[in-house]
Amino acid sequence: MSAPIQVSEGVTKVIIKPGDGTQGVRKGASVTVHCTGMLTDGLKKFWSTHDPGQSTFTFKAGVGQVIQGWDEGTMTMVLGEKSRISMIGEKGYGPNGFPAWGIPSNAGLTFELEIIRIQ
Numbered sequence: 001m002s003a004p005i006q007v008s009e010g011v012t013k014v015i016i017k018p019g020d021g022t023q024g025v026r027k028g029a030s031v032t033v034h035c036t037g038m039l040t041d042g043l044k045k046f047w048s049t050h051d052p053g054q055s056t057f058t059f060k061a062g063v064g065q066v067i068q069g070w071d072e073g074t075m076t077m078v079l080g081e082k083s084r085i086s087m088i089g090e091k092g093y094g095p096n097g098f099p100a101w102g103i104p105s106n107a108g109l110t111f112e113l114e115i116i117r118i119q
Contacts, residue, residue: 007076010088011069016112019081023118025074027062032117033074037101040086040108046101056116067092070111082114 002015025031034056036048049056059065062075069087077083089095089106097105 005076007085008072008091010091011072012086013073013076014084014086015081016084017080017082017114019078019115021078023079025061025077025115025118027075029061030058030117030119031061031074031115032056032058032119034114034116036112038110038112039103040110043110044102046098046103058117067109069109070113073111074113074115077113077115079115079118082112084110084112086110 004012004014007013034049036045036050038045048054062071064071066074067087069085069091072091073083073085073087087109089108092107092109093103095105097103097107103109
């Protein structure tokens with residue numbers, strides 16, 4: 001694992017497995033990931049594409065389709081990379097939290113993301 005890398009104010013990344021280094025995520029690209037979301041405090045899992053009945057997740061990068069910290073973190077990744085992205089609450093679900101997943105107001109979040117495909 002790499003040392004923590006400051007992505008932006010309130011968002012850090014630790015590279016678990018480097019990617020191929022040739023194809024980076026670009027704004028507007030369709031990105032498919034495997035991911036596991038956890039509360040930073042205690043790393044309690046709230047969602048994973050590896051759970052039974054779940055599959056990879058696809059979104060458009062850098063255009064606000066996902067929470068801000070996730071967008072900022074994935075914009076620094078390359079194809080095949082697996083990283084742990086951590087963010088402060090305001091770059092996650094903010095004051096509303098996400099009660100359906102047990103995410104409280106202003107909770108810090110950590111996502112383990114692996115870039116599977118970039119189109």
